[in-house]
Amino acid sequence: MDEEYLEAVLDLVAAIPAGRVMTYGTIAEEVGGVLRRGGPRQVGAVLSRAGSGVPWWRVVNASGLPPAFKRADALAVLRSEGCPLSADDARVRLRDALWWPDGT
DNA sequence: ACATTGACTAATT
DNA sequence: TAATTAGCCAATG
Numbered sequence: 001m002d003e004e005y006l007e008a009v010l011d012l013v014a015a016i017p018a019g020r021v022m023t024y025g026t027i028a029e030e031v032g033g034v035l036r037r038g039g040p041r042q043v044g045a046v047l048s049r050a051g052s053g054v055p056w057w058r059v060v061n062a063s064g065l066p067p068a069f070k071r072a073d074a075l076a077v078l079r080s081e082g083c084p085l086s087a088d089d090a091r092v093r094l095r096d097a098l099w100w101p102d103g104t
Numbered sequence: 105a106c107a108t109t110g111a112c113t114a115a116t117t
Numbered sequence: 118t119a120a121t122t123a124g125c126c127a128a129t130g
Contacts, residue, residue, distance in 0.1 A: 024112055028126095039126045040112040048111050056111075067111035 005035055009046045012101065016058040019082040020099035021092055023062050030101060058083075064092040 008031045016022055024040035032038040044067075047056045057074035060066050064086075066074035075092075079085055084096035 028112085032126095037126080041110060041125070042112095042127060044111040045126095045128070046111095059111080061111080062113055069111075071111095 005031065005038060005042075006046055006050075008035060009038075009043055010050060010054055013047065013054055013056065013059055015101065016055060016099060018058075019078075019084075019097070021058050021060050021064075021078070021083060021094070021097045022099055023060060023094070025062055026098075026100055027059065060092050060094075062094075064094045064097075066092070 009027060012027055012030060013022070024043045027043045028038055028040045031043070040061075043059075047054065047059060050056065057066060057070075057077045060074075065071060066078070075085065075089060078092060079089060084093040085091065086093055
C-alpha cells in the first residue's frame, strides 16, 4: 500500500466526530471508491500500523464491536465521548452512532 | 510463484 | 442472538 492510501484512510478516520463511529467497510468504500482499491481488511491493516495519533477507537467492525485486543478500553472511551452504546456497554449501537463524511 | 495471515463482512445454521 | 463458513484484498515469508 502506498502513502496516498494511508493518508486517505487516516484523514477519514481523523474526521470522525466524537461520539460517532464508522465501520471498516464504510471507510473501505469511501476510500476505495475513489482510489479503486483496498477493502475492509486493508483499512484494519492501516490502522493497526498507524499506532497512536489516530482515533482508532471510533472505528468498529460491522457488528459494532471495537478491535479485540483493546475493545474494553475503546468502549470506555466511546462511552466517555457520549457515543450510543448497547444497554450492557458491550457494543456500539450502529443505528445511532454510525457516521459518514456527508455529515449525517 | 505459493501459502499463510489479518483491528473484515455477509450469508447460513 | 450467537457460532460457523466462505469470500475477500493486500502484506509477508
